[in-house]
Amino acid sequence: MSAFTLELGLGAVMLLVFGASLVARGRDRRWIAWLATAGVLVLGMLSAWVKPTPPALAGMFVQDGLAIFAKRLFLAATFIGLLAGISADAVACGRRAGEYHLLILSSLLGMLVLASARDLILLFVAFELMSIPLYVLAGFLKRQDEAVEAALKFFLVGSVSSAVMAYGLSFVYGAARTTDLARVAQAFAPGQPLLLLGLLAVFAGFAFKIAAFPFHMWVPDTYEAASTPFVAWLSVAPKAAGFVALFRVYFEGMGDRVATWVPIAAGLAAITIVAGNLMALPQQNTKRLLAYSGIAHIGYMLVGFAAASASGTAMVLFYLVAYVFGNMGAFLVVEAVARSERSEATAALRGLAQRSPLLALAMLLFLLSLGGIPFVAGFWAKLYVFWAAAAAGLYWLVLLGAVLTVVALFYYLIVAKRMYIEPPDASAGRIPLPGTLALAVILCALVVVGLGLYPKPIVMAALRVAAPLF
Amino acid sequence: MTRQVLSLVPELSIITWSPFVGALLIMFTARHRPRAVRWIAAVTTGISAALSVWIYAAYDQDTAGFQFYEKVPLVPPLGISYELGADGISLLMVLLTSIIIVAGVFASWTVTVRSQEFYALLLALVTGVYGVFVSLDLFVLFLFYELAVLPMYLLIGIWGSTGEVRPRGIFAWAFRETGVGTKEYAAMKLTLYLLFGSAFILVGILSLYVNAGAASFSFLDFEATAFPRTLQRWVFFAFYVGFGILAGIWPLHTWSPDGHASAPTAVSMLHAGVLMKLGAYGVVRVGMGLLPEGAADLAWLVGTVACINIVYGALSSMAQTDLKYVIAYSSVSHMGIVMLGAATLTGAGLNGSVFQMFAHGVMTGLFFALVGLVYEKTHSREIGKMGGFGRTMPGIATAFTIGGLSSLGLPATAGFVAELLTFLGAWRSAHRWWLFPAVAGTFLTAVYVLRVAKQIFWGPPSSHFHDLQDARGPEWVALVVLVFVLVLFGMVPGLAIAPVDTATIPLLARIVSP
Numbered sequence: 001m002s003a004f005t006l007e008l009g010l011g012a013v014m015l016l017v018f019g020a021s022l023v024a025r026g027r028d029r030r031w032i033a034w035l036a037t038a039g040v041l042v043l044g045m046l047s048a049w050v051k052p053t054p055p056a057l058a059g060m061f062v063q064d065g066l067a068i069f070a071k072r073l074f075l076a077a078t079f080i081g082l083l084a085g086i087s088a089d090a091v092a093c094g095r096r097a098g099e100y101h102l103l104i105l106s107s108l109l110g111m112l113v114l115a116s117a118r119d120l121i122l123l124f125v126a127f128e129l130m131s132i133p134l135y136v137l138a139g140f141l142k143r144q145d146e147a148v149e150a151a152l153k154f155f156l157v158g159s160v161s162s163a164v165m166a167y168g169l170s171f172v173y174g175a176a177r178t179t180d181l182a183r184v185a186q187a188f189a190p191g192q193p194l195l196l197l198g199l200l201a202v203f204a205g206f207a208f209k210i211a212a213f214p215f216h217m218w219v220p221d222t223y224e225a226a227s228t229p230f231v232a233w234l235s236v237a238p239k240a241a242g243f244v245a246l247f248r249v250y251f252e253g254m255g256d257r258v259a260t261w262v263p264i265a266a267g268l269a270a271i272t273i274v275a276g277n278l279m280a281l282p283q284q285n286t287k288r289l290l291a292y293s294g295i296a297h298i299g300y301m302l303v304g305f306a307a308a309s310a311s312g313t314a315m316v317l318f319y320l321v322a323y324v325f326g327n328m329g330a331f332l333v334v335e336a337v338a339r340s341e342r343s344e345a346t347a348a349l350r351g352l353a354q355r356s357p358l359l360a361l362a363m364l365l366f367l368l369s370l371g372g373i374p375f376v377a378g379f380w381a382k383l384y385v386f387w388a389a390a391a392a393g394l395y396w397l398v399l400l401g402a403v404l405t406v407v408a409l410f411y412y413l414i415v416a417k418r419m420y421i422e423p424p425d426a427s428a429g430r431i432p433l434p435g436t437l438a439l440a441v442i443l444c445a446l447v448v449v450g451l452g453l454y455p456k457p458i459v460m461a462a463l464r465v466a467a468p469l470f
Numbered sequence: 471m472t473r474q475v476l477s478l479v480p481e482l483s484i485i486t487w488s489p490f491v492g493a494l495l496i497m498f499t500a501r502h503r504p505r506a507v508r509w510i511a512a513v514t515t516g517i518s519a520a521l522s523v524w525i526y527a528a529y530d531q532d533t534a535g536f537q538f539y540e541k542v543p544l545v546p547p548l549g550i551s552y553e554l555g556a557d558g559i560s561l562l563m564v565l566l567t568s569i570i571i572v573a574g575v576f577a578s579w580t581v582t583v584r585s586q587e588f589y590a591l592l593l594a595l596v597t598g599v600y601g602v603f604v605s606l607d608l609f610v611l612f613l614f615y616e617l618a619v620l621p622m623y624l625l626i627g628i629w630g631s632t633g634e635v636r637p638r639g640i641f642a643w644a645f646r647e648t649g650v651g652t653k654e655y656a657a658m659k660l661t662l663y664l665l666f667g668s669a670f671i672l673v674g675i676l677s678l679y680v681n682a683g684a685a686s687f688s689f690l691d692f693e694a695t696a697f698p699r700t701l702q703r704w705v706f707f708a709f710y711v712g713f714g715i716l717a718g719i720w721p722l723h724t725w726s727p728d729g730h731a732s733a734p735t736a737v738s739m740l741h742a743g744v745l746m747k748l749g750a751y752g753v754v755r756v757g758m759g760l761l762p763e764g765a766a767d768l769a770w771l772v773g774t775v776a777c778i779n780i781v782y783g784a785l786s787s788m789a790q791t792d793l794k795y796v797i798a799y800s801s802v803s804h805m806g807i808v809m810l811g812a813a814t815l816t817g818a819g820l821n822g823s824v825f826q827m828f829a830h831g832v833m834t835g836l837f838f839a840l841v842g843l844v845y846e847k848t849h850s851r852e853i854g855k856m857g858g859f860g861r862t863m864p865g866i867a868t869a870f871t872i873g874g875l876s877s878l879g880l881p882a883t884a885g886f887v888a889e890l891l892t893f894l895g896a897w898r899s900a901h902r903w904w905l906f907p908a909v910a911g912t913f914l915t916a917v918y919v920l921r922v923a924k925q926i927f928w929g930p931p932s933s934h935f936h937d938l939q940d941a942r943g944p945e946w947v948a949l950v951v952l953v954f955v956l957v958l959f960g961m962v963p964g965l966a967i968a969p970v971d972t973a974t975i976p977l978l979a980r981i982v983s984p
Contacts, residue, residue: 402669
């Protein structure tokens with residue numbers, strides 16, 4: 001197998017979807033959605049056989065353990081996102097089904113390339129390939145004012161961040177005289193203001209993409225306005241891609257000099273955790289609540305990043321896995337409830353435990369996982385990043401993060417209270433749940449519980465792929 | 471430290487997991503069959519109780535140390551293992567848990583609303599409690615701790631009761647806004663406070679793990695490590711705050727009156743009776759046991775805060791008009807005695823502390839069971855409305871009076887032994903003045919306990935209630951068992967002191983002789 005198997009395969013799937021959308025007639029184009037989903041599923045299975053290969057394209061493209069780990073995660077997240085979209089409304093399966101799926105797949109292609117990019121130019125191109133379809137997708141419901149506003153906001157913030165990143169990259173190139181990241185890392189020494197400035201500007205660009213505070217403004221509006229299965233995917237996959245790129249640029253080959261990033265990352269982590277959790281408190285809309293809590297989660301991952309060690313990196317990877325499934329699952333439950341209640345407010349979840357006990361149980365599991373409670377995946381995720389940070393001596397950050405999880409549990413428990421303690425409306429019956437959406441929720445719940453009971457395989461895999469970076 | 475001998479029969483595991491198996495059975499087999507639910511609960515907790523009495527008797531006091539040892543590696547690379555063992559202190563606590571849960575199951579025999587979920591959560595919680603008392607692996611201990619704390623949210627939120635005493639005064643608007651007094655408010659407050667504490671515990675455990683250098687979470691391995699003095703101070707402080715919140719230390723105790731007053735009977739019994747001991751046990755076992763120098767350096771803080779607890783809790787209790795709040799604040803006061811005993815760093819004081827954990831657990835369990843019975847019959851918690859119940863419910867009145875006498879430390883009850891030992895310890899400690907607030911607290915306790923008992927049971931009959939009945943059938947089980955234990959351990963304190971002594975002597979030896 002060549003180093004490009006997954007990318008080429010994805011290209012083939014995209015061509016298929018494109019061809020299909022040319023011949024498709026009629027209003028119901030669900031089969032295109034099935035085609036795309038099946039394609040991603042096949043690629044996902046194929047990724048199980050992908051092995052690390054030596055760098056290709058003169059070192060620009062690496063298929064190492066980290067890249068493969070990340071690509072599997074992207075494929076899994078995309079599969080679940082697409083699966084949940086199939087049962088959906090007109091968005092994913094109507095007349096524009098071809099467009100919708102092509103956009104998601106091209107963004108996915110961007111992520112796949114990004115995970116392997118070890119060259120500044122390829123990195124930037126992959127980043128844009130990932131981002132631009134997202135702007136379009138955010139405004140996909142073009143007849144809704146909120147969606148257009150959200151898309152515009154997302155686009156403006158996103159393009160500014162791309163500009164900042166490109167500007168920073170130009171400094172890096174100017175100082176290091178190479179676009180090869182391996183050689184940039186060698187050239188990097190604390191005494192070089194220009195290179196440091198460039199890398200800091202790039203860092204700010206990344207912070208926009210992963211939505212760290214204060215670069216998060218686009219998140220709540222975009223999440224609220226866009227269609228939920230897409231948001232579920234948007235809230236996790238691009239973030240994961242952003243973190244993988246962060247590791248590539250700031251850790252790989254840096255050796256001891258990674259310590260340079262500790263204060264910046266720790267500060268950003270602290271402020272993101274505090275701001276995300278506090279802003280989530282007053283939210284009455286479940287999607288906005290999850291948006292702000294997602295910002296806080298980015299902060300927790302930055303805690304692992306701030307540890308600047310192999311174990312820290314591995315723990316962020318594990319956190320990403322836990323976060324992907326927990327967060328997507330929560331969004332998908334919101335989607336199921338919103339479809340029947342026509343409301344995304346937390347009040348729509350009232351009495352869910354008595355209306356649909358299993359759906360409520362799944363939501364409770366996701367919330368507990370996001371809150372970091374034992375026996376579900378999120379607990380290990382938080383524990384491991386704290387552990388890595390403690391090993392790096394960042395006790396204050398660990399304490400801050402641990403205390404702020406209490407704030408997070410407050411708003412998660414409010415949702416749990418709505419589901420379990422408040423009684424449902426008298427007329428409310430069972431929530432109808434389409435098969436594919438149910439399957440997606442079940443998959444997420446299985447992963448969350450499975451990792452909660454037996455996290456070892458993923459932890460070990462993450463440790464294995466993170467070790468060569470240092 | 472000698473190597474531990476593995477136990478042939480996993481007694482501690484059976485005790486710990488039997489209620490959990492009960493919870494699973496209830497969840498999956500007893501849908502819509504409330505009788506079956508109750509019997510499964512009674513049998514599975516009965517198994518634990520019988521076994522805990524058995525191991526209490528079988529504990530070899532001459533060998534001392536941790537016995538009934540079990541160890542199964544869980545995550546070998548990280549040094550996490552399922553490691554259980556019990557010494558004198560843990561045994562007494564396990565026994566206490568068994569007594570309270572059996573009494574609690576019988577006291578909540580009449581819960582009919584969603585009883586399947588109620589009992590399942592209650593039993594899962596008890597597994598967590600047992601687990602904390604017998605775990606020797608700090609990581610597993612932390613997991614059990616969380617298991618013991620989290621079901622509380624739903625137990626109070628769903629089955630709790632909302633107080634009828636409305637807030638007044640200049641902050642009434644703020645109270646109304648946040649819903650003070652409602653069960654939802656109490657449930658949320660309790661959960662957040664305790665999770666706030668567990669954040670400190672987690673940081674403490676991680677910092678010990680990182681600094682010990684050995685890839686192990688085992689209590690025995692940590693015990694063998696000498697940590698630097700500054701680290702010990704910080705980590706002891708973290709454990710003190712973290713576990714101390716659950717033990718109700720002032721000023722972080724405010725979750726406890728609200729939570730206990732709003733919780734359903736069995737949950738109040740278990741929470742005030744056992745869970746608060748979990749906190750005190752954590753401070754003694756993990757804090758003092760692993761960080762002797764830190765404990766010695768911070769004993770002044772622990773003891774002084776404990777004195778505030780004793781007096782402040784008693785004064786608050788005197789001011790309450792809601793019966794459940796009186797009992798709840800008395801717990802705050804009595805937990806002060808527990809912490810004071812530990813802070814004296816003397817043999818008598820520490821024994822008194824552990825004995826008080828046990829005595830207060832039984833006592834407060836009895837109180838909450840009685841209050842639950844009174845509430846069930848009168849549907850009121852307002853002391854002012856009640857009166858003269860001694861005639862209509864003599865059994866409940868007698869039990870309440872015995873509990874009250876133990877609470878104020880009358881000889882021949884367990885409360886007396888505990889308080890006497892603690893006071894003795896305080897007098898022998900480096901801070902003699904601790905004795906005075908402690909004794910004053912006992913006096914105040916007498917005031918509010920006797921006032922309440924007189925008003926409710928022995929005063930002139932109230933015109934608000936008619937046709938009140940005494941306790942019936944299964945309800946008697948709880949009362950008789952608890953009163954019996956209270957008097958038994960008051961008459962024969964050696965039953966508890968002997969095994970506890972074997973655990974406190976080595977603990978203190980590490981603290982006093984550096």
